[in-house]
Amino acid sequence: MRGARQALLTTGGLVLLAASVAVAVTIGPADITTADVWRSASARLGVGDTPLTPLREGIVWNLRMPRTLLAAVCGAGLALCGAVMQSLLRNPLADPFVLGVSSGASTGAVAVIVLGWGAGVVSLSAGAFAGAVLSFAMVVLLAQSLGPTMDRVVLSGVAAMQLFGALTSFIVLTSADAETTRGVLFWLLGSLGGAGWADVALCAAVLAAVLAVCLAHTTTLDAFAFGEEAAANLGVRVVRARLLLLTATALLTAALVSSAGAIGFVGLVLPHAARALTGSAHARLLPVTALSGAVFLVWVDTAARTVLDPQEIPVGVMTSLIGVPAFIAVLYRVRRTT
Secondary structure, three states, X not given: OHHHHHHHHHHHHHHHHHHHHHHHHHOXXXXXXXXXXXXXXHHHOOOOOOOOOHHHHHHHHXXXXXXXXXXXXHHHHHHHHHHHHHHHHOOOOOOHHHHOHHHHHHHXXXXXXXXXXXXXXXXXXXXXXXXXXXXXXXXXXXXXXXXXXXXXXXHHHHHHHHHHXXXXXXXXXXXXXXXXXXXXXXXXXXXOOOOOHHHHHHHHXXXXXXXXXXXXXXXXXXXXXXXXXXXXXXOOOHHHHHHHHHHHHHHHHHHHHHHHOOOOOHHHHHHHHHHHXXXXXXXXXXXXXXXXXXXXXXXXHHHHHHOOOOOOOOHHHHHHHHHHHHHHHHHHHHHHHO
16 A cells, blocks of 8 residues: 555656656747647657757756756755655754755855856856865764764854855955846855756766665664664664765755755755655655756746746745745644643
């Protein structure tokens, strides 16, 4: 019964995601239908001819499709990381940014944009990824020196978050002009406007690898739900498993943030929505969480680029506007269960 329900949820999620991508690509000022998108995609696979003019073909495949697919990948990755972090920390309010990765990425991006580090060779995404990795390395080293317990990992993440947040503010305030500051702020709030196929390929590859790692450790994540001591008694190599899963989620978060900026609340709220459908067993929870995050962010990004057209709203602002009420609901739910 549970297997059939899981198969139904997964299949339904995949169909809904495919339909969401196809419809989202058509939304905008250009007159493009869903049938046009499917026929154009078939033509690219060698079946039939495209019904689109070269201009509309470029709009679909150079602008909207990579952006929509990157939104799906980012939503899936952030939701997946949130579910894993909530299990590892045994905290329903944990999210992918608890290790200070987003703050480190912001500092790296600002160093490239404002200070010109890399002499034009290092891109914004590369700078952001380097900053995120540096932040996570600091958290790991600090946590190891203090004692590798999860509360000290969290405290180390808070320290890294504050440090890199302060560095970002200092660089912007002392070195950036008004126009650069506006561009930096837009990126920091989360933006998928500059999405390209290279970003989609990189983030999708990292997501696939991390999802495989997490699915291979679902029983370990189930054991962590009972606490580290109980997990150790169940045969889990706690320190090794925790470091592997933290590193995997941190690298995925770093890749996503380097391509799209810091998009909040997806990793905090979506795991709870998926958990209501699947229960707490991670073999069922993780795939549904990833699919729900993908569908959610596809539609949020579509709204972000069309609600105030031609002006675009940073997608991180939209997720916060939607996520805050959901977060308050989660707080009330946690209060009732404690």
